[in-house]
Amino acid sequence: MLRFVIRRLLQAIPTLLVLSILVFAWLRLLPGGPATALLGDKATPEKIASLNSVLGLDQPIPVQYFKFLGRVVTGDFGASLVSGDTVLAEIGRALPATIELSVAALVLAIGFGIPMGYLAARYRGRFLDNATVLTTLVGVAVPVFFFGVLLKYVFAQKLGILPPSGRQDVTIDATHVTGFFTLDGLLTGELDATWDAIKHLILPGIALASIPFAVIVRITRASVLDVQQEDFVRTAESKGLTTATIRQRHVLRNALLPVSTTIGLQTGLLLAGAVLTEKVFNWNGLGSLLAQGIERRDYPRLQALLLLAALVYVIVNLLVDISYAIIDPRVRVR
Amino acid sequence: MLPTRAVGLRRIALIGLAGALAVTTAACASERGSGDSASDTFIFGAAGAPKNFDPIFNDDGESFRPARQMFDTLVTYKPGTTELEGGLATAWTPSNGNTTWTFTLRQGVKFHDGTPFNAAAVCFNFERWFTMKGAAAQSQMIYYGDVFEGFKTNEGDISGEPVYKSCEAKDDGTAVLNLNKAKGAFPDAFGLTSLSMSSPDALKKYDADNVTQSGEAFSYPPYATDHPTGTGPYKFDSFDKANNTITLVRNDDYWGEKAKTAKLIFKIIPDENARKQELAAGTIDGYDFPSPADYNSLKDAGDQVLIRPAFNILYLGINQKNNPKLQDVRVRKAIEYAINKDQLVRNRLPEGAYAQDQFLPNNVPGYTPAVEKHSYDADMARQLLAEAGASDLTLNFYVPTEVTRPYMPNPVDIAAAVTDDLKAVGIKVNVIQEPWNGGFKDSVQKIGKHDLHLLGWTGDYADPSNFVGTFFGRPKAEFGFDNPQVFDALSTADAQTTPETKKTAYENASVVISQYVPAVPLSSSPPGIVVRSDVQGLIPTPLTDERFYTVTKG
Numbered sequence: 001m002l003r004f005v006i007r008r009l010l011q012a013i014p015t016l017l018v019l020s021i022l023v024f025a026w027l028r029l030l031p032g033g034p035a036t037a038l039l040g041d042k043a044t045p046e047k048i049a050s051l052n053s054v055l056g057l058d059q060p061i062p063v064q065y066f067k068f069l070g071r072v073v074t075g076d077f078g079a080s081l082v083s084g085d086t087v088l089a090e091i092g093r094a095l096p097a098t099i100e101l102s103v104a105a106l107v108l109a110i111g112f113g114i115p116m117g118y119l120a121a122r123y124r125g126r127f128l129d130n131a132t133v134l135t136t137l138v139g140v141a142v143p144v145f146f147f148g149v150l151l152k153y154v155f156a157q158k159l160g161i162l163p164p165s166g167r168q169d170v171t172i173d174a175t176h177v178t179g180f181f182t183l184d185g186l187l188t189g190e191l192d193a194t195w196d197a198i199k200h201l202i203l204p205g206i207a208l209a210s211i212p213f214a215v216i217v218r219i220t221r222a223s224v225l226d227v228q229q230e231d232f233v234r235t236a237e238s239k240g241l242t243t244a245t246i247r248q249r250h251v252l253r254n255a256l257l258p259v260s261t262t263i264g265l266q267t268g269l270l271l272a273g274a275v276l277t278e279k280v281f282n283w284n285g286l287g288s289l290l291a292q293g294i295e296r297r298d299y300p301r302l303q304a305l306l307l308l309a310a311l312v313y314v315i316v317n318l319l320v321d322i323s324y325a326i327i328d329p330r331v332r333v334r
Numbered sequence: 335m336l337p338t339r340a341v342g343l344r345r346i347a348l349i350g351l352a353g354a355l356a357v358t359t360a361a362c363a364s365e366r367g368s369g370d371s372a373s374d375t376f377i378f379g380a381a382g383a384p385k386n387f388d389p390i391f392n393d394d395g396e397s398f399r400p401a402r403q404m405f406d407t408l409v410t411y412k413p414g415t416t417e418l419e420g421g422l423a424t425a426w427t428p429s430n431g432n433t434t435w436t437f438t439l440r441q442g443v444k445f446h447d448g449t450p451f452n453a454a455a456v457c458f459n460f461e462r463w464f465t466m467k468g469a470a471a472q473s474q475m476i477y478y479g480d481v482f483e484g485f486k487t488n489e490g491d492i493s494g495e496p497v498y499k500s501c502e503a504k505d506d507g508t509a510v511l512n513l514n515k516a517k518g519a520f521p522d523a524f525g526l527t528s529l530s531m532s533s534p535d536a537l538k539k540y541d542a543d544n545v546t547q548s549g550e551a552f553s554y555p556p557y558a559t560d561h562p563t564g565t566g567p568y569k570f571d572s573f574d575k576a577n578n579t580i581t582l583v584r585n586d587d588y589w590g591e592k593a594k595t596a597k598l599i600f601k602i603i604p605d606e607n608a609r610k611q612e613l614a615a616g617t618i619d620g621y622d623f624p625s626p627a628d629y630n631s632l633k634d635a636g637d638q639v640l641i642r643p644a645f646n647i648l649y650l651g652i653n654q655k656n657n658p659k660l661q662d663v664r665v666r667k668a669i670e671y672a673i674n675k676d677q678l679v680r681n682r683l684p685e686g687a688y689a690q691d692q693f694l695p696n697n698v699p700g701y702t703p704a705v706e707k708h709s710y711d712a713d714m715a716r717q718l719l720a721e722a723g724a725s726d727l728t729l730n731f732y733v734p735t736e737v738t739r740p741y742m743p744n745p746v747d748i749a750a751a752v753t754d755d756l757k758a759v760g761i762k763v764n765v766i767q768e769p770w771n772g773g774f775k776d777s778v779q780k781i782g783k784h785d786l787h788l789l790g791w792t793g794d795y796a797d798p799s800n801f802v803g804t805f806f807g808r809p810k811a812e813f814g815f816d817n818p819q820v821f822d823a824l825s826t827a828d829a830q831t832t833p834e835t836k837k838t839a840y841e842n843a844s845v846v847i848s849q850y851v852p853a854v855p856l857s858s859s860p861p862g863i864v865v866r867s868d869v870q871g872l873i874p875t876p877l878t879d880e881r882f883y884t885v886t887k888g
Contacts, residue, residue: 030772031768031769031772031773031776032769032770032771032772032773032774032775032776034550036771036775036776037771039393039476040393040394040476041739041791041792042393042476042477042480042794043476044779045779045780045811047473047476047479048780050469050473051473054469054470054473054547055547055550055551056550057550068549071549076548076549077549078548078549078550078551079548079549079551079552079553080551081550081551082383082385083383083385083575084385084386084551084552084553084554084559085553085575086548086553087549093575093576096576097576149607149611152611152615153611156611156614156615157611157614157615160615160616163615163617164608164611164612164614164615164617165603165608165611165612165617166577166578166601166603166612166617167576167577168577169617170377170577170579170581170599170601170617171375171377171599174577176574176576176577179576181576181577279604279605279608280605280607280608281608282578282603282604282605282608282612284575284576284577284578288604291604292382292604295771296771297771298551299550300549300550300551
C-alpha cells in the first residue's frame with residue numbers, strides 16, 4: 001500500500017512540472033499585462049514599459065520561467081501585484097474560506113444526496129423517484145450563478161432571513177484564530193460570531209452543493225438499482241437474511257463504490273464551482289482570489305493558484321484511488 | 335432492539351435540545367452585538383481592496399477612498415465643487431512667478447499619533463517624496479511623478495527634471511515651497527489625495543519608505559499596510575483581510591467638524607450585482623458607481639441615487655498615422671458632423687450627461703462657447719468627404735470590452751451608435767473589440783493600430799492641463815499627429831502664471847483644438863453614488879472624492 005502511494009506521488013512531479021510550464025506560458029501569452037492593470041487609467045505607455053522592466057517582465061519568457069522556478073524551489077512564490085502581500089499569505093487566508101464552503105457544500109450534497117438516491121431506487125418509478133429525478137435534472141441544468149442570485153433574491157432580499165453575501169457581518173468584532181469562521185467563534189467563546197458565520201454559509205453552501213448533490217443522487221440511484229440485480233443479493237435473500245441487513249450490508253455498501261469515485265471527482269470540480277459561487281456571494285476564498293487575479297493579470301498569484309489547483313487535483317485523484325484500494329483489494333494488485 | 339432505539343431517540347432529543355439552546359443564546363448574543371451601534375456605523379460597499387493606505391503610493395479610487403477619510407491635504411476642494419478651499423493650509427500665496435508657494439498653516443492640528451502638525455512636518459513630507467529611492471517606490475508614485483516630474487535621484491526610466499527644489503519651515507505656522515519652474519497644475523494639485531500629509535514620527539517609526547520588490551511585485555512597509563497616520567476625521571482601526579473589511583474610527587481630536595458616525599466601515603464587494611443586493615438587504619448603506627441601468631430600480635426601492643457634477647470626457651479618438659485620408663482636416667470634421675451626439679447622450683448615457691463640443695467639462699476654466707462647432711449634419715459630412723476625395727473611406731474602429739467607466743457605462747453600446755452614424759454617411763467601419771486590459775490599451779495607446787477608438791478621461795483636479803494637456807500636449811501614438819500649433823497653444827497656456835491669463839490662454843487652445851479636430855469630443859457624464867433612504871449629509875463631488883464625516887444615519 002505504501003509503495004503504491006509513493007509511486008503515485010512520484011508520478012505527480014513531472015505532471016506538475018509540465019503544468020507549471022503551460023500555466024506560465026499561457027499567462028504571458030495573454031494580451032495585456034500586470035503593468036497596465038497596476039498603473040490604472042492614467043498610465044502612459046512609457047510608464048508601463050518602465051514598470052515592466054522593473055518587474056523583469058520584459059525578459060524572454062524562458063528566462064522568466066527559470067527565475068520563477070528557482071524561487072519556487074525555495075518556497076518563494078513572490079508577492080501579489082494587487083495586494084502586495086506574499087502569495088502564500090493570501091492563499092493561507094483564502095484557503096480556510098474555500099475549505100469551509102466546500103465542506104459545507106459536500107456535507108449537504110452527500111448528506112442529502114445518498115439518502116435521496118437510495119430512496120429513489122427503493123421506490124423506483126413511484127412519485128418520490130420521479131420527483132427526485134426531476135429535481136436533479138434542474139440541479140444540473142441551472143447554472144450556479146443564476147441559482148445563487150435567485151437564492152439571494154428570495155432569502156436575503158425578499159424574506160430578509162439570511163445575509164446576502166460575505167462570510168461574517170462587518171459589525172461583529174470577531175477574533176480570527178484558524179480562519180475557519182465557524183470554528184473561531186467556538187474556540188474564542190464568541191458564539192454569536194459562529195452563529196453569524198453559519199448563517200452566511202447556508203446560501204452559498206446550497207448554491208455550491210446543487211451540482212454535486214444532483215450527481216450523487218443520480219449515481220447512488222443507478223448504482224443501487226444495479227447492485228439489487230446482482231447474484232450475491234439473490235444469494236443473501238435465499239439465505240433468509242432480513243431485508244434491512246441485505247440493504248445495509250450488501251446493497252448499500254457495494255453501491256457506494258462508484259459513489260465514492262463520484263464524490264472524489266466532484267470534490268475536484270467543487271473548486272471550479274467555487275470560483276462562480278464565491279463571486280456571487282462575495283466569499284473571500286480562493287475562487288475570488290483567482291477571479292480578481294485574472295482581471296488584474298496578477299501573474300504571481302495566478303501561477304501559485306493554478307499550480308495549487310493542479311496539486312489538489314492530483315491529490316484528490318490519489319485519494320480516490322486509495323479509497324478504491326481499501327474498498328476493493330483487487331485494485332492494489334494492478 | 336427496543337432498548338437501543340430508546341437510547342437512540344433520547345440521544346437525538348438531547349442533541350436537538352442542546353442545538354436549540356445554542357441557537358437561542360447565539361441569537362440573543364447577536365442581537366446584543368448589533369443593536370446599539372447600528373446608527374453609529376456607516377457601512378460603504380467598495381468595489382475593490384485598496385492597494386495600501388499610504389496615499390503617496392496610490393493612484394486609484396479604491397485606495398483613495400479610505401485615505402481621503404484619514405488624511406488631509408494642504409488645500410482641498412469645496413464639497414460638491416472643484417473650487418479650492420483651505421485644508422491644512424488656511425492660505426497659499428504664490429510669488430517669484432509662481433515658483434515659490436507660501437503656506438499659512440492651520441494652528442492646533444494634531445496627527446493621529448498625537449504629534450503636532452506644523453511647517454516642519456510639511457517639509458518632511460515634501461522631502462520624503464522628493465528623495466524617495468528605488469525604482470519600485472518611484473514607479474508607484476504616479477501622481478507625484480506627474481505633478482513634480484522627477485526625483486532627487488531618478489531611477490528606472492523616469493528621467494524628468496524635478497519641479498521640486500526645496501522646502502523651508504519659516505516658523506511653525508509657515509511653510510515655503512520653492513520650485514525649479516512654474517507649473518500650471520498648482521495650486522489645484524496640492525489638493526490631490528496622493529499629496530496628503532503624514533505624521534513624520536509615524537513615517538519613521540513604521541519604516542514608510544521601505545518598499546521592497548518580491549518576485550514580480552512590490553511589498554509595502556508597515557506604515558502603508560497597518561499604520562497610516564494622518565490628521566483626518568477618521569483614524570485607521572483595522573483591515574480584516576479574511577473578511578474583506580476596513581474599519582475606521584472617529585478621530586475625537588479632529589481640528590474641524592467631528593465625524594457624525596463613530597465608525598466607518600468599508601466592505602469590499604467586487605461584484606456590482608452583489609453590491610446592489612447587499613444594499614437591498616440592508617447590510618451596506620451605500621456604494622459607488624451604480625450602473626445607470628439600475629438608477630430607476632434603486633430609486634423605486636427607496637434608495638437615493640446622488641448625481642455628481644460631470645467631470646469627465648468621452649471622445650472618439652482619431653489616429654492620423656495609418657490612414658492618410660485622416661490627415662485631411664475635412665475628413666476629421668466630416669466624422670464629427672456625422673455623429674448625432676444629442677441622440678447618443680439621450681439613449682446611451684446616464685441622466686445628467688451632456689453632449690460635448692470640446693475636451694473640457696463645463697466646470698473647468700478654458701471651457702468656452704467660442705469653439706468651432708460641428709453639430710450633427712449628415713449632409714455636410716457627406717459633402718466634406720466628397721470634397722476630400724474620401725467617399726470610399728474604410729476605418730478600423732477599436733472598441734474596449736470588459737470595462738465600464740463613469741464616462742462610458744457601456745462602451746460596446748456607445749460604439750454601436752457611433753458606428754451606425756458613420757455608416758449612414760457612407761464610411762465603412764470595421765469594428766474591432768478588444769478587452770480593456772487584454773489588448774485594447776496596448777493596441778491604441780502604445781502601438782496605435784487603430785484609425786478610430788473610444789476612450790475617455792476623468793479629471794483629477796480642476797486644471798485644464800489635466801484634460802487637454804494630457805491628450806494633445808505632445809505627440810502620442812494614440813492620435814498619431816504632430817501639430818506645432820496645437821502643442822504651442824497648450825504649452826503657452828500651461829506657462830501662464832495668473833488664473834486670468836491662464837483661462838484666456840486655455841480658451842484659445844480649446845478653439846485651436848476645435849479647428850484642428852484631433853479627435854471628436856462626445857460627452858461628459860455624471861457618475862452616481864447610491865445610499866439608502868435613511869442616510870443624510872453625503873455631498874457628491876465631481877472629483878468623486880467624497881468625505882464621509884458629514885454623513886448621518888437613521
